[in-house]
Amino acid sequence: MDETARPLRIPPQTFVYADKHNVAQLVQSMLCSLVIDQPDDPISYLIGLLQRSTDDVPRVMVLGPPAVGKHTVAKKLSAELRAVHVTEGSLLQYRSELSVHAEQELSEGLLVGLVQQRLKEMDCFHRGWVLEGIPQTRLQALSLQQGGVIPEHVVMLEAADDVLMERSCGRLVDAITGDIYHRTFILPDDDIIAQRLEKGRSLTDQQRLAKLHRYRCEVTGLKSAYQHVLKVIDSDQPHVDVYQQVLAFVRTRQRSRTPRILLLGPPGSGKSRQAQLLSETYGMVDVSCGRLLRSVAAAGSSRGAEVQAYLDDGRPVPDSLLLQVLEERLSRPDCTRGGWILHGFPCDLQQARSLQESHQQPNRVFFLELTDDVCLERLSLRATDPVSGQSFHPVTRPALSSEVQHRLKTRPEDSTESVTQRLKQYRVHSAALQSVYPEAIHIDADQDPHSVFEAVASRLTSE
Template identity: 75%
Template sequence: MDETVKPLRIPPQMSVYADKHSIFHLVQSMVSSLVIDQPDDPVSYLISLLQRSSVDIPRIMLLGPPAVGKQTVAKKLSAELRAVHVTTDTLLQDQSELSVQAHQYTLTQQELPAELLITLIQQRLTEVDCFNRGWVLEGIPQTRLQALGLQQAGVVPEHVVMLEAPDDVLLERSEGKQVDPQTGDVYHQTFIWPVDDIVAQRLEKGPALSEKQQLAELQRFRCEVTGLRSAYQHVLKIINSDQPHNDVYQQVLAFVRTHHRPRTPRILLLGPPGSGKSHQARLLSEKYKMVDVCCGQLLRSVAADGSGLGEEIQPYLDDGRPVPDSLVLQVLEQRLSQVDCSCRGWILHGFPCDLQQAKSLQESQHQPNRVFFLELTEDVCLERLTLRATDPVSGERFHALTRPAPSFQVQNRLETRPEDSTHTVTHTLNQYRLHTAVLQSLYPDAVHIDADQDPHSVFEALESRLSTD
């Protein structure tokens, strides 16, 4: 092997370009479609995929117990997204051999075999309209077995919505069901009533099951719901349907308009001192293997390595003066350009602290694709910082309220860092508040997270927004 060959350096511009044009998402979508559909002519198939108006073709399943409102939501959703509304009834409407075979089961009130249902769905979803416009699958699957069968057949939704409501509400809705004979739209005297009086006048009482049958259907759903949730846990949203219909629909619509994008994470974590930036950065780094870039620690590390840049930085650290932005940006440029940051992504905290620094970062090759503000009141910041102290013997850090020293002896030897004094913390907080408004204006799409809760809850809030548009 030629030892003079240098390892491949992935330029940071690559991931910036890929994010801007959704390259990773496009490639993932195309490869997934190829593997699932296995076309005879892969090149022509990929060309047809690229010629579609959007790579974000809806693939939605709408699940829930009887009378929860699936049909009403599904019809509005398919109209809004111009997607094909697919139900068990529509699967039986064509005259294919499979549909005729399936129709025989419905005539004798028998349940469709899972294999037959899955074949019908697979056949329908590969037709041109579903391929080009996407689909909303209403009330299917009903069991975990059906869900697993659909997955094996390559029917993989991007969003699964499960509507929920108490049994007494569902029973009441079922009894008051009204149907428009011309459109098939479902209404209810209490829950959903048409605005148009002409529509209201032609409503007819919908087909209703007996209370015993309704309870049996509900019981069946309750037995399967855990398995369904497990099968679709990574794309599932559970929505309470016991609220005004329009509120339910808006929540469903907001969810199905989100998209999970594969991306190289470039995360900027901002917040006042004491908001937990370092702790959250460490948790994210440990779980997702991204590089934890703490600006303060990075400057100290470079100052200690004996390099020319480090020698320039050291006097500022010795005197407690701010390191000039030009030097900080050089250090960050070197670190964020390294292979681990380019491949695994990074999470930066401790920089930027003002508008000029933020603009400099934006003008560099290392623009963040996720910005989080950890929000915390000044009183809580002061409490978190000024009441903490370190044991010089063990190096452990304690807090007067949340983690007091284990003994009187340890308590007596605790030391408070100068930067944790009330005066210093108050000054740092004032500086942060002075610049936070302009930082927020520079990052209008930033996610704001309440940091005044336990660290695990803060981490979950961060984690849930890492790859969702």
């Protein structure tokens, strides 16, 4: 190997393309399917996967205790998504078609095996599936995962025990369609359907409590098995509202993509603090535009000397030069591999458009919203450590030690007059910035920094 050869530098536009077209997600999904299924002809198998529109194929589990409404939600969901509705009853029928005695109760191992077989059938492969009430235990969940049954969404319906007991007693079934109703909670609008409803299979209160107890013993394990794709929904509300929440969740997509985050907001909204928290938690590169310009100027390069001239005169660095500096930094391997958080740029419409036309478009944009009064209060009390360059605040972020406290300085730009002027400037351009990023997420920044961070972090992966 030639040790003098330069390391391979992947052009930044490659990452933009891969991110835009979900290449990483596609490769991960194909590799996972290949390892699990281990087909005899892997090339033909992969071609088949590529010919299938995987983004439109749902893989959903609807779980919950007895009488919580799983069947109603799963049946309606499968109809809306045009997916195959798989229940324990349908598995018994499938088992019968495989010439096995269907009268026997499904054992845990047999249930898992039947699920694996059923979901590999062509209808499930091409249309996707909604699996109702399975798995019932953590052991079943782990066995399904090992067998390659990996849901994209898991819905867990919940309700109090007294509500579930009441629903169990009033269960009504349409003998023709199998739809489930309730004499109090859900009644059909059609009088013909209402007339043919029959009382559901009757269990004693002791049997109902026993089934409920078994579920409660397993629910924690089920949640932990699917924690990354799980949504718990309160079922003790109108069934229409429950279904809309389920549908909204199932229509979200979890993407594995390199984070390129843009933080916007008025001065004092906490952009620097949130960038620091994101960087520390996820390993992304914290790119402060102002700090980057000072760093480039101090490096002594020809471009740095050009930047330094503007800083010395107190003039704004021209957008063309600023973008060169920014693109060079965001193209480095640490940013292309781990992602970045940009703040301090763009500040106006032209800068935002220039960023969008570059190879470094953000894929998540957050506006940290805060009133001018709160911004002014935050900044006028802010002081900076001349040694570390960090900012502190007596209320929201006090100095770490008395030594740091004694050397803190208030910057001229944090004076009331300067802050007021910067706030006015931001408000002038904020509407234009929002027009460039109409899908940006707006976060209430009038909270403690960690609450704001949790709100930002929760929106990093959802579509």
